[in-house]
Amino acid sequence: MLRGGSxxxxxxxxxxxxxxxxxxxFPLRGICILGRSSTNHIEPVSADAAVYSLLDQTLRPEDPSEMAxxxxxxxxxxxxxxxxxxxCNISTEAAQMAYDAMSGK
Incomplete structure (x- = not known):
């Protein structure tokens, strides 16, 4: 939900x-787009690339004004x-990596 500037x-x-x-x-502080991998890695995504990835995860309305x-x-x-x-894989290290990267640690 968008409220003002958050x-x-x-x-x-x-x-x-x-x-x-x-x-x-709760205030949303970050979004992580997950995929399976044999090796754990995480990187920031540009806003332009994020729009496409997030759009793939939504129900898209048929009405043009609703889509806009x-x-x-x-x-x-x-x-x-x-x-x-x-x-990532299902390891504890993957969870720690995500936490460290997304929290700036």
Whole structure:
């Protein structure tokens, strides 16, 4: 959700089968586009490249004005929040690498 000059991540009150839900809102500090890889790597993504990657993860409306609104929302979000692309395996090292890179440590 875009609010003024920030992006907010919103939880859901519905848990499905995992019961790991929380109905809360938090400032979004980063987006990580994940992919499988035999080696762990993470790098920042330009705003232009991020728009295409994020658009691939959305339901795209058929109505042209709604599509324009979606593109505007994604474009605004990537201008406010850093985006990374990460290739990883399921190791603890991958999680630590993501944390270190995205938190600036």
């Amino acid at each position: 992006v907010t991540a919103c939880g859901t009150p519905w848990s499905g089968k995992s019961d790991l839900n929380i109905n809360a809102e 609104a979606l593109l505007s929302c994604i474009d605004k979000a990537v201008s406010l929040v850093r985006v990374w692309r990460m290739g």
